[in-house]
Amino acid sequence: MLSVFLDANVIYSITLTDVLLTLAEHDLFLPLWSPNVLQEAQEAASRTLPDAAQQAFRKRLIMMDQAFPESSIHVEESEWSQFDLPDPDDRHVLAAAAQGKADALATRNIKDFPQKLLDSFSIQVITPDDLLCVLLRRNPEATASAIRELIDSRHRPPINIPDFAKRLERSGATQFAAAIAHIRQPLGNHSYFDQ
Template sequence: MIHSVKFKAVLDTNVMYPIVIRDLLFWMAYYDLYTPKWSGNICEEWKVVLMRKGKSEEEIQRRIGNANKAFPDALVRNYESLVEMLELPDPDDRHALAAAIKSNANVIVTNNLKDFPQEYIATFGLTAQSADDFLTEIIDLNPEIAVKAFREMVLNRKNPAMDDYEVLETMRKIGLHNTANYLHAML
């Protein structure tokens, strides 16, 4: 199913932080394994998370700006009119669903699956997947390119620099067990 840039995924705020999840998602997108999408609301929520983590306003703007520069088509526009019509367990998540509908996305990547009932979002032609399941599927369908993306991510990692196995261990600690195990088996 996931095999090209034609496959679009809205990245919920909770997969934009921690950094390792976001970086792996971004590197997979950089290698054209899917097209990332997000809303202005997701950027605002991401900003709030970074502020809570003690990041400076300058650092926050740099990170969000870099994401939007790296993926200039990721920011979904004109989705706001859909928000009020949608019904989710947490009304604060409606913007992510609205962005997914507006961008004709295939999936919402979120670690809060309970907030996106499959039966309801399927009526919009969408599914929701955890970051671990989404990344595992990408790797499964595109193993050589996915490993290349992972290795480039590791090579570009600074502060602290880590080797492949240290990054894999970090991934396991933040819940990307299947992704880390799959990548580990291919290294």
């Protein structure tokens, strides 16, 4: 199974995280993160979200960590000091991805993780949008089914596929949003996508 380390800037987006964790629940990939990454996402939330939303965000991270106990990679600070990255604050991300034997590292900051360095760990750096598109290409029906299930579970307030696709687009997943905008409810054993 494809394993993907999620950077804090991916986890920060509620919409992206909902989609990614839903796909992970359907065994389409294994998400990985570290306590440091969750802390970094929490710190970003504390700078940008109102107090009530910060508490909800913190609770969300705890629930996420509990739901995927195999996803948390613990790395000692001494293990990341060796890495030479454009932003030294990202060294813990690469160290945890390498220790977790991730196939890919999903981040919005591709330039901060030179592929040449990641090649030595057999890790592919990828945007969250590209990751979602890869998962869709690898298993279109299972991905569509998982997205349909996620959308159908929303009741407060309910949401339809076009509106959900717009949320994904705003979160930066433009290619994936365009692809899922055409998901429909299957009839019997027919496809989720129009032929």
